[in-house]
Amino acid sequence: MGTEIVCGIDEAGRGPIAGPVTAGAVILPPDFPVEILADSKVLPEPRRREVAEIIRRGSVSWAVGWATHEEIDTINILRATLLAMRRAVDGLAVRPQIILVDGLFCPECGLPARAIVRGDATVPQIMAASILAKTARDAWMEEYARIEPRYGFERHKGYLTEEHRRRVRRFGPSRIQRRSFRISAPEDSGGQLRMLP
Numbered sequence: 001m002g003t004e005i006v007c008g009i010d011e012a013g014r015g016p017i018a019g020p021v022t023a024g025a026v027i028l029p030p031d032f033p034v035e036i037l038a039d040s041k042v043l044p045e046p047r048r049r050e051v052a053e054i055i056r057r058g059s060v061s062w063a064v065g066w067a068t069h070e071e072i073d074t075i076n077i078l079r080a081t082l083l084a085m086r087r088a089v090d091g092l093a094v095r096p097q098i099i100l101v102d103g104l105f106c107p108e109c110g111l112p113a114r115a116i117v118r119g120d121a122t123v124p125q126i127m128a129a130s131i132l133a134k135t136a137r138d139a140w141m142e143e144y145a146r147i148e149p150r151y152g153f154e155r156h157k158g159y160l161t162e163e164h165r166r167r168v169r170r171f172g173p174s175r176i177q178r179r180s181f182r183i184s185a186p187e188d189s190g191g192q193l194r195m196l197p
Contacts, residue, residue, distance in 0.1 A: 007096035008125025016158035024132035025088035040134035063091030
């Protein structure tokens with residue numbers, strides 16, 4: 001990459017059935033301690049929060065972008081994810097020269113971009129973006145749990161766990177439920193919980 005200003009991008013929250021999707025964008029300095037980085041999914045939560053703080057303090061620039069559950073239902077999860085990524089890049093204080101994105105697709109940012117499968121396990125900038133996206137979304141879900149405490153969002157973060165399914169079955173959909181996502185398990189008979197068009 002030479003002296004190019006490289007921005008890593010990754011998302012958190014494509015899989016849940018409730019809440020927003022979040023994207024992190026990070027530009028790291030050459031002397032950043034990359035040995036502390038890893039895919040956010042393999043870091044224990046307390047360590048992930050510690051590393052996120054180091055990233056925020058030590059990066060050249062960082063930003064987090066969001067797409068709401070309404071946007072996900074309106075334009076679909078892939079387009080909403082790319083929208084969150086574009087918003088993250090737009091939020092950077094320093095304009096990168098190239099963006100490296102985890103996965104198969106790149107957002108339209110008006111910049112050279114490359115998608116890298118499993119980049120969140122191999123590219124430091126993407127690892128850092130993964131950590132910021134995950135910690136930001138988790139914190140949002142934990143805060144939102146105070147608004148609708150009966151759904152347990154502080155524990156499952158909107159993913160389709162048995163607890164989440166049980167609470168939706170009992171209380172009905174939350175206000176941040178993704179209506180276009182399947183809520184019932186395939187073996188469930190409760191059609192009112194499927195929430196598909």
